[in-house]
Amino acid sequence: MADEVQQYGADQIQILEGLEAVRKRPGMYIGTTASRGLHHLVYEIVDNSVDEALAGFCDHIEVDINADNTITVTDNGRGIPVDVNHKSGLTGVEVVFTILHAGGKFGGGGYKVSGGLHGVGASVVNALSEWLEVQVTRNGKVYKQRYERGKVCYPLKEVGTAEAGASGTKVYFKPDALIFKETTVFEYDVLKQRLREMAFLTKGLKITLRDFRVEEGEEPVEQHFHYEGGIKEFVQYLNKSKTSLYDDIMYFEGDKNGVHVEVSFQHNDAFNESTYTFVNNINTPEGGTHLEGFRMALTKTFNDYAKENKLVKESDDNLTGEDIREGLTAIISVKIENPQFEGQTKQKLGNTEARGAVLSVVSEQLTYYLEQNPAVAKTIIEKAVLAQRARDAARKARDLTRRKSVLDGLGLPGKLADCSDKDPKNCEIFIVEGDSAGGSAKTARSRATQAILPLRGKILNVEKARLDRIYSNAEIKAMITAFGTGIHDDFDISKLRYDKIIIMTDADVDGAHIATLMLTFLYRFMPELIKQGHVYLAQPPLYKLEKNRQVWYAYSDDELNRILQDVGRDQNNKIQRYKGLGEMDPEQLWETTMDPERRILLRVNMNEEAESDIDVTFTTLMGDKVEPRREFIEKNAKFVKNLDI
Numbered sequence: 120m121a122d123e124v125q126q127y128g129a130d131q132i133q134i135l136e137g138l139e140a141v142r143k144r145p146g147m148y149i150g151t152t153a154s155r156g157l158h159h160l161v162y163e164i165v166d167n168s169v170d171e172a173l174a175g176f177c178d179h180i181e182v183d184i185n186a187d188n189t190i191t192v193t194d195n196g197r198g199i200p201v202d203v204n205h206k207s208g209l210t211g212v213e214v215v216f217t218i219l220h221a222g223g224k225f226g227g228g229g230y231k232v233s234g235g236l237h238g239v240g241a242s243v244v245n246a247l248s249e250w251l252e253v254q255v256t257r258n259g260k261v262y263k264q265r266y267e268r269g270k271v272c273y274p275l276k277e278v279g280t281a282e283a284g285a286s287g288t289k290v291y292f293k294p295d296a297l298i299f300k301e302t303t304v305f306e307y308d309v310l311k312q313r314l315r316e317m318a319f320l321t322k323g324l325k326i327t328l329r330d331f332r333v334e335e336g337e338e339p340v341e342q343h344f345h346y347e348g349g350i351k352e353f354v355q356y357l358n359k360s361k362t363s364l365y366d367d368i369m370y371f372e373g374d375k376n377g378v379h380v381e382v383s384f385q386h387n388d389a390f391n392e393s394t395y396t397f398v399n400n401i402n403t404p405e406g407g408t409h410l411e412g413f414r415m416a417l418t419k420t421f422n423d424y425a426k427e428n429k430l431v432k433e434s435d436d437n438l439t440g441e442d443i444r445e446g447l448t449a450i451i452s453v454k455i456e457n458p459q460f461e462g463q464t465k466q467k468l469g470n471t472e473a474r475g476a477v478l479s480v481v482s483e484q485l486t487y488y489l490e491q492n493p494a495v496a497k498t499i500i501e502k503a504v505l506a507q508r509a510r511d512a513a514r515k516a517r518d519l520t521r522r523k524s525v526l527d528g529l530g531l532p533g534k535l536a537d538c539s540d541k542d543p544k545n546c547e548i549f550i551v552e553g554d555s556a557g558g559s560a561k562t563a564r565s566r567a568t569q570a571i572l573p574l575r576g577k578i579l580n581v582e583k584a585r586l587d588r589i590y591s592n593a594e595i596k597a598m599i600t601a602f603g604t605g606i607h608d609d610f611d612i613s614k615l616r617y618d619k620i621i622i623m624t625d626a627d628v629d630g631a632h633i634a635t636l637m638l639t640f641l642y643r644f645m646p647e648l649i650k651q652g653h654v655y656l657a658q659p660p661l662y663k664l665e666k667n668r669q670v671w672y673a674y675s676d677d678e679l680n681r682i683l684q685d686v687g688r689d690q691n692n693k694i695q696r697y698k699g700l701g702e703m704d705p706e707q708l709w710e711t712t713m714d715p716e717r718r719i720l721l722r723v724n725m726n727e728e729a730e731s732d733i734d735v736t737f738t739t740l741m742g743d744k745v746e747p748r749r750e751f752i753e754k755n756a757k758f759v760k761n762l763d764i
């Protein structure tokens with residue numbers, strides 16, 4: 120293709136040097152060249168379409184994952200300008216795809232620091248693609264240009280006439296395997312999450328996601344995301360499997376100090392808060408000024424209302440923000456010209472004008488809403504008053520446990536059979552359902568490095584209990600103490616006493632439920648353990664097959680069938696179905712589930728990209744000779760996907 124490349128002027132050389140820099144240090148521009156960075160390419164292109172939608176000219180974006188893992192993004196906007204800009208001597212299209220805009224969108228840490236109209240990421244995507252083709256429909260004509268690893272293959276050319284009134288942009292690209300060495304395979308669910316979020320954040324916008332990687336003759340997988348209610352529907356979606364405290368979903372919108380503010384929220388009967396904040400459609404997991412403004416508005420408005428309407432006594436303590444936010448699901452979305460991102464990972468909004476803007480939009484409109492809807496106001500305040508009382512009780516309970524040094528890891532729980540090795544890196548702890556299985560596990564374990572903590576019966580569902588009950592729950596206290604890290608503000612991962620925390624429950628529905636409850640606890644109280652990959656699920660077998668003094672274990676019905684196929688179905692087969700861990704003798708438990716050389720563990724992952732989806736996904740971690748089991752495990756691991764939903 121090189122001979123087709125245009126004549127180089129000084130400008131072109133500069134462009135090539137710019138895109139060359141992107142190829143040399145891709146991490147600087149997309150954060151990582153692992154799977155996350157690969158998916159980032161799609162968001163960069165889609166961002167440009169979303170910007171066109173925000174400008175009011177586009178209402179449909181289609182994203183296709185083609186059969187060969189290339190991507191096609193299509194929008195029905197105005198089409199990127201095709202005329203030559205006199206200053207640069209380039210067409211608008213070429214500017215968008217070849218000029219690396221000053222500073223780029225990414226700070227030193229590789230995080231996006233500016234969303235803005237017609238974002239600057241397209242040239243980065245172009246630089247990191249083996250090839251990229253753009254097709255623009257505009258002025259009744261269709262234009263096309265192709266690039267290879269960022270280099271222009273031919274000048275923008277007219278390739279046809281458009282249908283009457285049609286306009287838009289289509290971008291078709293193949294991520295460069297030389298850059299994305301780990302993987303060039305797109306994950307449908309990852310794209311789905313982000314595109315759904317984009318659709319929630321841009322009301323009225325239709326986004327279609329299609330996956331053509333299907334068996335021959337089958338229809339592509341296809342999903343549509345389209346929310347006329349925008350973030351109000353986002354809140355409804357997040358609360359859909361919860362019991363809301365009232366029917367309305369608050370929605371406030373306004374402009375102030377050049378900040379566009381949108382806020383939506385609703386309370387449910389649970390106790391945790393789920394607030395997600397966005398700046399120019401970019402998630403800000405560390406919050407910042409917009410979140411502060413929202414919290415100030417909520418605390419002040421509800422306290423004022425409660426006092427004025429005598430729902431609390433004048434002499435009572437104020438409700439704290441935390442009390443008012445108990446059970447709150449909220450989305451805060453601001454659009455701002457020059458967002459400043461702060462904090463370690465640049466995920467925290469710094470613009471002070473955003474604080475005032477959110478504070479004033481929410482205070483004003485919420486005050487009015489509460490006056491018009493006294494029943495809703497009363498419901499929320501009553502819940503907050505209960506939270507206030509529980510908080511007092513919890514503080515007392517916590518102080519008590521602290522004094523006993525239980526949470527400092529001094530007194531280990533009596534039920535814990537600890538390991539002898541004191542180096543956490545070598546150690547693992549099995550959290551085992553039931554005393555009898557706990558007994559087998561204690562016998563079976565490798566004493567030096569494996570600790571066993573048996574838990575009795577179902578553990579407390581922390582989603583359905585207030586802090587005072589949680590802190591006084593024996594099973595939860597035992598876990599906290601055994602891990603050694605403390606929780607919440609006291610959490611310190613460097614004190615973790617085991618490298619692996621392995622949840623070992625029966626391979627049935629009850630066992631799955633118990634595992635879910637434990638994961639819920641870990642997720643809410645020690646999310647770092649999950650984020651840093653310390654949490655695992657053990658995989659006990661479902662069947663034992665004996666034949667002619669040989670033994671096989673099967674971890675699924677399918678696997679049992681496969682084995683039976685191999686060994687032949689006849690009366691010499693002795694098949695035992697394990698109803699629980701307790702039915703295995705220690706030796707079997709060791710062989711099948713605990714022996715690091717032979718067992719299968721699932722590592723629990725948290726998807727930090729789309730945290731609003733609160734999903735927990737799994738990857739497999741296996742010993743040798745277990746390849747056929749993978750499929751089963753991946754399917755069955757889904758039971759804890761969407762813990763929160």
Ligand code: 28G
Pocket residue numbers: 164165167168171192193194196197198199200204210211212214215237288289290
């Ligand atoms: C399908 C995948 C990605 C886009 C537009 C539309 C305009 C535009 C895009 O302008 C600004 C300034 C001059 C080059 C703006 C069209 C005003 C009037 C646009 C997209 C850059 C960019 N008419 N649609 N960019 N110009 N869609 N979709 O990229 O120098 S990018």
